[in-house]
Amino acid sequence: MSDALPPVTPGPSQGAPHVPKPPFDRQRFVFQTLAVVIGTQLLIYALAAGVCGQRALAGRPVGQICPGTLEQLQGGFDSTLNLLLALLGGAAISRVTPGS
Structure with missing residues (x-):
């Protein structure tokens, strides 16, 4: 039989000090979401333009789909x-603050 004590795990009152969670930044979230949306739209637009350009360079008819x-x-x-x-x-x- 061993008289060794089990290891102590740090509880809420022990160990690292509690770091408060920063508040949710709504404006930053909206701008990051818009950045993702704009990036995705640019990617889709570039892909569509590349496919239409490749078809035009290959001499195949572009038709009405590409311009539309x-x-x-x-x-x-x-x-x-x-x-x-x-x-x-x-x-x-x-x-803008009032009076300035």
Whole structure:
């Protein structure tokens, strides 16, 4: 029989001091989400443009699909950029203090 004590695990009152969790930054979350959306839209647009360009260079008929698709993708990208500009403008207005 052993008289050794089991190892002590640090409890809430022992060990590393408790570090408070930083508050949720809503503005940072929105901008990071928009960055992902814009990046994804750019990737899809570049892929579609590459496929249409490759078809055109190969001498195959492009047809009506490529121009229509690229216009729709560009319209979606423009609306996302407009949303980003509106959010940035709203953030700038909210930071302006009265009287300055």
